[in-house]
Amino acid sequence: MIGRLSLLAPVAWRNLWRNPRRTLITLLVVAVGVWSILMFDVMLKAWTTSSKEASLRTLTGEAQIHATGYLDDPNIVHRLPKPDGAILRVLNSPKVDGWAARVRVPAIIQSEYRTRAMTFLGVSPQDEKKISDLPSQVVSGRYLRSDADIGIVIGRDLADKLKTRLGKRVIVMAQTADGHLAEASYTIVGEFDGPVPAQDEFSFTGLRTAQRMLGIGGDISEISLDGAKMLPLDGVVAALKRAAPSRDVEPWTVLVPLAYTMETFSQSYIFVWLMIMFVLMAIGIVNTQLMAVFERTREFGLLQALGMRPGLILLQVALESALLIGIGVVVGVVLMLATLIPFRNGLDLGFLAAGSEMFGAGRVLYPQLDPGDAVRFSLIVWVLGIGAALWPARMASRTEPIVAMGEN
Amino acid sequence: MSVIIQCRGVEKIYRQGAVEVPALRGIDLDIESGDFATLAGPSGSGKTTLLSLIGGLDRPTAGEIAVDGEPIVKMEKNGLADLRLHKIGFVFQTYSLIPVLSAIENVEFILRLLDMPLAEREARAKEVLREVGLEGLETRRPSRLSGGQQQRVAVARALGPKPAIVLADEPTANLDSKNAEELIALMAQLNATSGITFLIATHDSRVMAHSRRRIEMIDGRITTDERQGAAT
Numbered sequence: 001m002i003g004r005l006s007l008l009a010p011v012a013w014r015n016l017w018r019n020p021r022r023t024l025i026t027l028l029v030v031a032v033g034v035w036s037i038l039m040f041d042v043m044l045k046a047w048t049t050s051s052k053e054a055s056l057r058t059l060t061g062e063a064q065i066h067a068t069g070y071l072d073d074p075n076i077v078h079r080l081p082k083p084d085g086a087i088l089r090v091l092n093s094p095k096v097d098g099w100a101a102r103v104r105v106p107a108i109i110q111s112e113y114r115t116r117a118m119t120f121l122g123v124s125p126q127d128e129k130k131i132s133d134l135p136s137q138v139v140s141g142r143y144l145r146s147d148a149d150i151g152i153v154i155g156r157d158l159a160d161k162l163k164t165r166l167g168k169r170v171i172v173m174a175q176t177a178d179g180h181l182a183e184a185s186y187t188i189v190g191e192f193d194g195p196v197p198a199q200d201e202f203s204f205t206g207l208r209t210a211q212r213m214l215g216i217g218g219d220i221s222e223i224s225l226d227g228a229k230m231l232p233l234d235g236v237v238a239a240l241k242r243a244a245p246s247r248d249v250e251p252w253t254v255l256v257p258l259a260y261t262m263e264t265f266s267q268s269y270i271f272v273w274l275m276i277m278f279v280l281m282a283i284g285i286v287n288t289q290l291m292a293v294f295e296r297t298r299e300f301g302l303l304q305a306l307g308m309r310p311g312l313i314l315l316q317v318a319l320e321s322a323l324l325i326g327i328g329v330v331v332g333v334v335l336m337l338a339t340l341i342p343f344r345n346g347l348d349l350g351f352l353a354a355g356s357e358m359f360g361a362g363r364v365l366y367p368q369l370d371p372g373d374a375v376r377f378s379l380i381v382w383v384l385g386i387g388a389a390l391w392p393a394r395m396a397s398r399t400e401p402i403v404a405m406g407e408n
Numbered sequence: 409m410s411v412i413i414q415c416r417g418v419e420k421i422y423r424q425g426a427v428e429v430p431a432l433r434g435i436d437l438d439i440e441s442g443d444f445a446t447l448a449g450p451s452g453s454g455k456t457t458l459l460s461l462i463g464g465l466d467r468p469t470a471g472e473i474a475v476d477g478e479p480i481v482k483m484e485k486n487g488l489a490d491l492r493l494h495k496i497g498f499v500f501q502t503y504s505l506i507p508v509l510s511a512i513e514n515v516e517f518i519l520r521l522l523d524m525p526l527a528e529r530e531a532r533a534k535e536v537l538r539e540v541g542l543e544g545l546e547t548r549r550p551s552r553l554s555g556g557q558q559q560r561v562a563v564a565r566a567l568g569p570k571p572a573i574v575l576a577d578e579p580t581a582n583l584d585s586k587n588a589e590e591l592i593a594l595m596a597q598l599n600a601t602s603g604i605t606f607l608i609a610t611h612d613s614r615v616m617a618h619s620r621r622r623i624e625m626i627d628g629r630i631t632t633d634e635r636q637g638a639a640t
Contacts (some may be wrong), residue, residue, distance in 0.1 A: 007520045014508035302504050305465055306518055306565070307493025309486050402466040405500070 004312060005319070012319040015292075022288050023324060029284040030328025030385065031335060033277045037377050038336040038369060040273045045373075046347070046365040048266045052252075052259045057133040058194060059121075059202065060255050061099075061224035063237050066248040070221065071255075076105050076177055079219040086243035091225060095236045098130030099225035103210040107174035109154070109203055111162035118158065119201050120174055122210020125149070131226045134194050134202075141166045141190035149206035151189030158203070159191050166191055172203070176215045184213045274377060281381065282388040289321055289392040300396045301404020314390070314397035321389030322382070329378045329385075336369060343367050412572060412605050413439035413462055418471035420457050420628075431457040433628040435471070439607055439621075441572070444599045446616050447609040449625035455609035458625070459575050462607070463496055464488035476572055493521055497566025497604075499576040504562060505550040511537060511561045512546035515568045522569055536564040540594055556587030563591070567598060576608040580615060592618050 016023050056062060065087070070078035083091060083101065091099045100123065107120035125144040129135045135143045144153060152170065159165055166188050173183040186205060211218065227236040233251055240249040253260040293300075300313055346364040418435040421428050432454045439445055447455040460466040461473060464480050473480050476495055480488060492498070505514050515533040524532065537546055540560040550558050559579060566574050576595070580588035596618045599606050608615055616622055624632035 003520075003523065007517070011506070011508060011517075018508065299506070302500075303506075304489060305463065305492060305498050305500075307489050307491075307496075307521060309489045311486070312521075400466070402460050405465065 004315065008312070008316045008319050009323075012316055012323055015296075015316075015320055016324055019292070019295075022291065026284060026288045026324055027328045027331060029281055030325050030381070031331035033281040034329050034332025034378060034381055035335045035339070037270070037274050037277050037381070038333065038374060039339065041270045041373050041377065042336070042340070042367045042369055043365070044266045044269060045370070046367040048259075048263050050365050051262055052256075055256045055259045056226075056252055057131075059132055059134070059224065060252055061131045062226045062233055063240070063249065063251045064225070064255055065223040065240060065244060066221070066250075068246065068248055071248060071250070074104065074106060074221070076175055076214055076216060076221070079103075079177075079216055079221055080223070080247065082218045082220060083223060087240065087247075090236075090239045090243045091223070093239075095228050095231055095239060097226040097228050098127070099223055100124055100127035100131055101207065101220040101223050103207060103214065103216070103219075104221040105174050105214065107172050107203075109158070109162065110171040110173070111164035111168065113163040114161065116158065116161060118154075118203050120172055120210065121202060121204045122207040123204050124207050131224055134192055134204075137192040137194040138190045139193040141188070143190055143192075144204060144206055147207040148209060149189075150186065150209050152186035152203055152205045153190040153192060154188060154203045155201075156191045156193050158201075159188065164188065172205075172213075174214060176213075177219075178215060182213050182215065274380065278381060278384055281385065285321065285325065285385050286388050286391060289317070289389045290395075292320070293317060293392040293396045296396070297399060297404045300399055301401045304399075304401035305405060310397040314393045317393030317396050318386060318390055321393065322386050325382055325385035325389070329382050332381075333374055333378060336374070340367055340369060410441050411438045412441040412443075412476055413437070413607065414472075414474040415458075415462070416472045418458070418461060418468045418473060420454070420461060420466070421469045431628050432461070432468070435628075435630060437623070437630065437633075439573075439605060441605055442599070442603045443621055444596060444606045444619050445608070445621040445623060446619040447607065447623050447625060448611055448616055449631075450611065452627075453625040454628040455625055456577050457628075459577050459607065459609050463498060463575050464491055493518070494569065495572045497569070497571040497574040499559070499562050499566050499574060499579045501578040501581045505558055505565070507550050510547045510549050511542060511553065511557075511564075514550075514561055515565045518565055519568050532568060533564075536567050537561070539567070539598065540564045541590075554587075556583050556591065559583060559587070559591055560594070563595065563598075567602070567604065570602070571604065573605045573607065576606065576610075578610055578612075579608065580610065580612045585614075588612065589614060 065080070067078040067080050090096065103122035105120055107118060109116055109118050123144065124147050125135060138153065139156065141153070144151065152172070154170075162170065164170060169185050169187050171183055171185050173181055176182045207220075227233045237249055237251050303313055304310065346366050348364050415435045415437040418432055419430070420432040421430050423429070435458060447458060449455055457466070461468050462475065464483065468481060471481075475491060478491065480491060483491065506517060509517060512533045515536060516529055519529040519532060534546065537543060540563050542557060542560055542564065545553065545557060550561070553561065559582075563579075574595075579595075580591055583591060592615050595606055595608070598604060608619070610616065619636065621635050622632070623630055
């Protein structure tokens, strides 16, 4: 077999360049097809990753621990004691990169002009910085300084809707642990400019300040955490469930089903796109290879007359297709890598403004070619391309030599 | 001498729609090993059809053909390809070289199909190209050779594997008289020196003049089969 390939490969290579224009057009078709498949893959993955990151780095984290019932009814009644014992050991173990305890309750915020519903959070500023991007998104004023900070940080959009601003006071009303309505006045010490939902929904104060207002002592509503980067999240979640069997421990895939669905389905979308592109490519490949075969019918007859078995003729035509499509695939991958060079520091979607955020993505996408995907999709295109070219190859090998020799 | 090609009651009928066109009507023919025979006759007499059937490029409608003792009519495609590779060299009217290969590569291509070792293959290809007078032109592609030179490469390619038989179909048809004379003399000389059997379909009187056996065909039948003086 190797001997036959070494005999046929140089002939196949030279045959490709008998009609350079046709070869170049086919190469272009394959290269652009592969480029478009990889581009779609890269952009969709960048978008999915950005959506996931935006969602997880807003407040969700990779997993959360709640009192049973909190996820269905996020009320102060469903709260947890401050973590200790086995659960604290897991949270402080190398399995967890960072964690933060929070008070998180539905509340009403009122300015002198307007009232709006929002989610009121009491946070530990230093812990939040490990798992959330919101602390870095403060655009005016300051972020919270400590658990005991009595200021409030709200989204810029919420401030606009309340017709209030930095330095003004707002009233926050929420249900207390004993079922009464508590209200407290806070000075706006900072405004953040984060993802649209976060700007509208969240207001932050110090953890102890919120606990005091709600009369819950040292209790909290949730613990949010990020697992260690190199470890599977499932292992961390399982360890936490073992440590706190009476609590709800849920990974982000349950907490943010939309982001999870997008990630899961993105691979299916890519394969649908691959199939569409492949059908278009296959039409081009089969067309050009058929033309090449018809033009050389007499030559195939001659080769058979000289003693070449039909199987070898099929192998030669298939080899020509394999070379042609293989080069096209490599050119497509190189084109893809070249396309990514301008975006190595990220693709700023600022021009899409709120549009991108509305779909849950961050403002900057980081398109990166996954080598595994590049190899997998290239191989699929290559193998399917050769498969498509086998039809003309089979036609060439099945022609009776006397018929083929009669063709001009 | 032994019989190397044997035809018995060979018929070939082409069908054009509902119309049957008989090309061969019961050919009985024995060609002996080492013969230099010509098939002569006007166009449409069945010369090329008979050569194609003997070479296993087509199958007869009826009758039996044996090449070097092997019946070929019911042989599989691969078997026929192997038979041609090992025992039959073809020279066609048009030069029929592989255009992307040089003269020596064209000759070597067949030798590689035979799995001949590299050194032996190169030596043999050079030897036959020298025999046909193409020394120095080995690396030229067909597009850079004249018609006569291309036909010599075709002859060299046919002779490369040392076949038992060379079947040539109008080999001089596209050559000028000088090149045609040289090619005929070359084939006659190779027949004399190597003992390869030549069966040549032609209506070129110069070729017939060199043949030891002249077979004439008209309307798919052999009308004359006579021996002449030795090939020169």
